[in-house]
Amino acid sequence: MITTPLTTELVRGVAELEQTDRGLLPHRLPAWARAQCVDPQLALAESQPAGARIALRTTATRIELDAVATKRSYLGAPPRPDGVHELVVDGEVHARATLPPGDMVTLDLRTGAAGHERGEPRTLVFAGLPPGVKDVELWLPHDETTELVALRSDAPVTPLPRTRRTWLHHGSSISQGSHASSPLSTWPAVAARAAGVDLVNLGLGGSALLDPFTARTLRDTPADLVSVKLGINLVNHDLVRLRGFTSAVHGFLDTLREGHPTTPLVVVSPILCPIHEDVPGPTAFDPAGLATGELRFRATGDPAEVAAGRLTLTVVRAELARIVAERAVDDPALSYLDGRLLYGEDDAARLPLPDHLHPDTETHRLIGERFAAMALSPAARPALSATRG
Known part of the structure; x- marks a missing residue:
């Protein structure tokens, strides 16, 4: 398997990728903007990669993504559904998958108290992609902070050309x-x-x-x-x-x-x-x-x-x-x-x-x-x- 470094040429729809001790954290607001507001609600929302996707062109038939998903639990409320990753091949949805728990944040809606447990990276596997050259977009969860650790494939990948408005x-x-x-x-x-x-x-x-x-x-x-x-x-x-x-x-x-x-x-x-x-x-x-x-x-x-x-x-x-x-x-x-x-x-x-x-x-x-x-x-x-x- 080939490991490809993740950059903003591959990860579309983000302002920047923050280097962490485990990988890269997508942000939809740049660091200078985040520094001007300490609201935890904003920090949570902008780190959830709504609209962000890994966009590439490849002949690969198998793609793997190591990532850390931050799951949220609200005390006194129904369990939240897991964030969904959707893989699109040549414009059609090919597969959907969820990551097992990585980090866990627990919130008490009545008191505002919050707890945080650190977890480990997990792996998503998308196999059985059609042969030949194809355009692939892996859409990240819109409502789940996702730290990107590694992207692997069984053939080289290149950034998807930017041809649309x-x-x-x-x-x-x-x-x-x-x-x-x-x-x-x-x-x-x-x-x-x-x-x-x-x-x-x-x-x-x-x-x-x-x-x-x-x-x-x-x-x-x-x-x-x-x-x-x-x-x-x-x-x-x-x-x-x-x-x-x-x-x-x-x-x-x-x-x-x-x-x-x-x-x-x-x-x-x-x-x-x-x-x-x-x-x-x-x-x-x-x-x-x-x-x-x-x-x-x-x-x-x-x-x-x-x-x-x-x-x-x-x-x-x-x-x-x-x-x-x-x-x-x-x-x-x-x-x-x-x-x-x-x-x-x-x-x-x-x-x-x-x-x-x-x-x-x-x-x-x-x-x-x-x-x-x-x-x-x-x-x-x-x-x-x-x-x-």
Whole structure:
């Protein structure tokens, strides 16, 4: 077997690979950005390699990956499913596999206490690949921190040539893929595959908060199309009032435009989330659900305080539409997409959000297919323009 060093030419969709004592840890935010925020939620989310994949061209019929998976356990909640690795050969899913436990993190949702146990690397084996030259992508789990240790194959591998447009996307846990069953079933991956584009997914669970370091990361990342899905986490955290939200959105877009002055840019508002349409945050775990072993969320804010500037999704959508319409006068490559066109009231009646906040796999597929048609297809620009306001 041939061992091939892992580099960012092979590992696509990441900002950098951090050298550790065991191997390489993929990061979706660069080190300088991570240094500007000590939030453990952000550290967890950005180290989970949503959208990342090992992309290569080879005649190999057997590929092996040594890696360390960090498993999470929440006390008082159902066991979390293992992160899934999906192997794609010439565009078709060839195999799916999960790593046995490596590192283990245990979290108590009631107290916030956390424990960590260090584990050992394990090996994934993908055998029986078709003969001949082929394009292979091994998609890493979107929701499980995975330290890469070694890549082996029974024939040489080379990086997959970069021939497709690059789509750079930023959003919340929904964009990262929360509750999707595999990396290819997250809505950004569904959309990217449907549109034939290369995905860079900067969806950060709980951390789409208009942080300046995120805007600078987007600014510095090459892309042919950029989309930012904003709003739900600002409401979840009850982080800002309307006055601060407006200026923060302008500042975020200003920074992004420094690196992408004419790149098509789509601002996407939140999908329908009934608990927060007219009720502000913060969002909290539902204690009644925890009592029965279910993980659900509830809105805890007071609707009467919306008049004083508290954010709801209704407020967020109206302000985003207004901001984009105002800026688009001088920025014809800027468009607005109402998230309810991706998942709205009719969809919620048929496919309710299981935990009141995140979509399931079927809903991810629906959102991804709609986004591909509305924002990534050649005919998307007129459709996007029509959704402004």
